[in-house]
Amino acid sequence: MNYTYRIYPNVVQQTELLSWLETCRGVYNYALRELKDWIASRKCSVDRCSLEKEYIIPADEPFPSYHRQQNNLPKAKKQFPHLGKVHSQVLQNTIRRLHDTWEAFKKRGHGFPRFKKFGQFKSFLFPQFKHNPINGFTIKLPKLGEIPMNLHRPIPDGFKVKQVRVLSRVRGTQWYVVVTIESDISVPDVPVHGRxxxxxxxxxxxxxxxxxxxxERPKFFKSMQRKLKLLQRRAARKQKGSQNWEKAQIEVARMHHRIANRRKDFHLKTAHQxxxxxxxxxxxxxxxxxxxxxxxxxxxxxxxxxxxxxxxxxxxxxxxxxxxxxxxxxxxxxxxxxxxxxxxxxxxxxxxxxxxxxxxxxxxxxxxxxxxxxxxxxxxxxxxxxxxxxxxxxxxxxxxxxxxxxxxxxxxxxxxxx
Known part of the structure; x- marks a missing residue:
């Protein structure tokens, strides 16, 4: 079961979180590049090579599986020291995330994994904790320290925290944690009963x-479309890459985030009714x-x-x-x-x-x-x-x-x- 909380990192922690996301994005793209190169080297027939490009990978080179790429992370940290700033299990889970996508692609037959552009990698995961990281209204994350959080509902008794996923929203200006909790109690399937x-x-x-x-259907997007169109027009008139352009993009992202929150709130209230x-x-x-x-x-x-x-x-x-x-x-x-x-x-x-x-x-x-x-x-x-x-x-x-x-x-x- 997952609980989502809003966290409020300071300027230093927020800079560190953004740096971690970019590092995870680089690891994801590098691992995907190895995977695609190995597959492309096996596309040619045995008696001829591609006329466009040739992938010089030995024929006995094994498939870059999850365990092989995970075991290469310590070697990569010696070559790229900035990888050591990120928690080791976070990088391992990034490799796991790529191979989960790869397995899902093979199962459904379409949707090959894509490279992540700047800003598209928006979350990373701490897969395990020895002790409860939540203390009062703060959460302690490895290598990041204690971060204030809005604990709007406490963790129920008998549950323990298994993993924490850190989410970036509104172009890195709002941060959330998705806390996965677990209990030994087994809940049976709900039978058919009542009205x-x-x-x-x-x-x-x-x-x-x-x-x-x-x-009646509330038109969340259409009701805010006129204001959203105005914000997008203002953002389009700014010089791309400038500080004013980034501020305008944040306003657009904040509006989309507000629309999504209003829609989800309506869905939850309707379901409870x-x-x-x-x-x-x-x-x-x-x-x-x-x-x-x-x-x-x-x-x-x-x-x-x-x-x-x-x-x-x-x-x-x-x-x-x-x-x-x-x-x-x-x-x-x-x-x-x-x-x-x-x-x-x-x-x-x-x-x-x-x-x-x-x-x-x-x-x-x-x-x-x-x-x-x-x-x-x-x-x-x-x-x-x-x-x-x-x-x-x-x-x-x-x-x-x-x-x-x-x-x-x-x-x-x-x-x-x-």
Missing amino acids: AIGIDLGLQRFLTASDGSFQ LCDRAQTIFAEDLNVTGLTRGMLRKDCVDAAFGQFLSLTEWVCWKRGVYFAKVNPNGTSQTCPSCLATVSKGLEVREHHCPECGYRTHRDHAAAEMVLDRGLENVVAQGLWGTETACQVGLSGVYDLDKWRGAGIPNREAGKPAL
């Missing part, structure tokens, strides 16, 4: 629940990557559906609420009352079924369909009714009431075979 609702995400209404409630109303939540398994490539990509990125679903899943786990995703195909084109197909375009905001006459808002009908699919999945998997031992011996009337409380229409009340 269930389905939610549908959209652009006109950010969220519509199956119980009829909805949440859902957990207050239900103990089982079903949502659509949206293709968030595809949504950011269409005509409405700016609105979809501003809404950040992927971040909201991830945060909702985390909040549900933390509060003991069951959360699951269902197939989103056809949820807005199917009548939740009679399951008939009702085709309608995006401009049609009302659902009216010609078969059964059911009429409601389009998003509300989709949310009801999400709930139906979610309950069908848990019944098919045998998950419904396993949350408590006191349910053994319950009458069928109580089971029907529980299904009706979950939002199932009367015509579906007797459908599940429990």
Whole structure:
């Protein structure tokens, strides 16, 4: 479990942190260069070489793996003394970060690791601590000393600090630490229980629940776009690389950071409101990557559906609420009352079924369909009714009431075979 805190390093510590980031960036790029050169030397056929360039690497040279590059760090410190100023485990974790990216690339088949430009390497990690580095309202980091921090929530009893990641935000003017804490207590998976609702995400209404409630979409980026455009215009008129240009860029970065914070705060509060109303939540398994490539990509990125679903899943786990995703195909084109197909375009905001006459808002009908699919999945998997031992011996009337409380229409009340 991760806790994020704001830290306030002094001028000397801030200069040291920026220097560490640049050193880690150099180590990352150097290790990636070795990796790419070794791969490029194996691209040519055995009977000919490349006409453009030739990589003179012996054929018996092994692959520059994580352990080989990590073992070369002590030799590199003798050749480049500035590497010794950075904690050794921080450099080792930088190599680990590159090879994790390399393994992820081989698994998915695309997204080859790229070189980090100036300012693109924004974090480094202290992977372990012998003692708790947090003392009051300060955190003690190796080779950096004690740094004041805003401990807005204390570390829970029974947890110990495992690792700390230092983050740079707003072009190195704001600093945060992500503290990873661990406990020996094992938390079981949350079972299906209580009142269930389905939610549908959209652009006109950010969220519509199956119980009829909805949440309007705050346009965080669009509401601040005019001011952001003004700041970007001012930055573009400055001489690139000057102090005034850097100040203008910091103002732009601070505005982006504020927009992201407001959006995340809204997502977390909305997720907690859902957990207050239900103990089982079903949502659509949206293709968030595809949504950011269409005509409405700016609105979809501003809404950040992927971040909201991830945060909702985390909040549900933390509060003991069951959360699951269902197939989103056809949820807005199917009548939740009679399951008939009702085709309608995006401009049609009302659902009216010609078969059964059911009429409601389009998003509300989709949310009801999400709930139906979610309950069908848990019944098919045998998950419904396993949350408590006191349910053994319950009458069928109580089971029907529980299904009706979950939002199932009367015509579906007797459908599940429990």
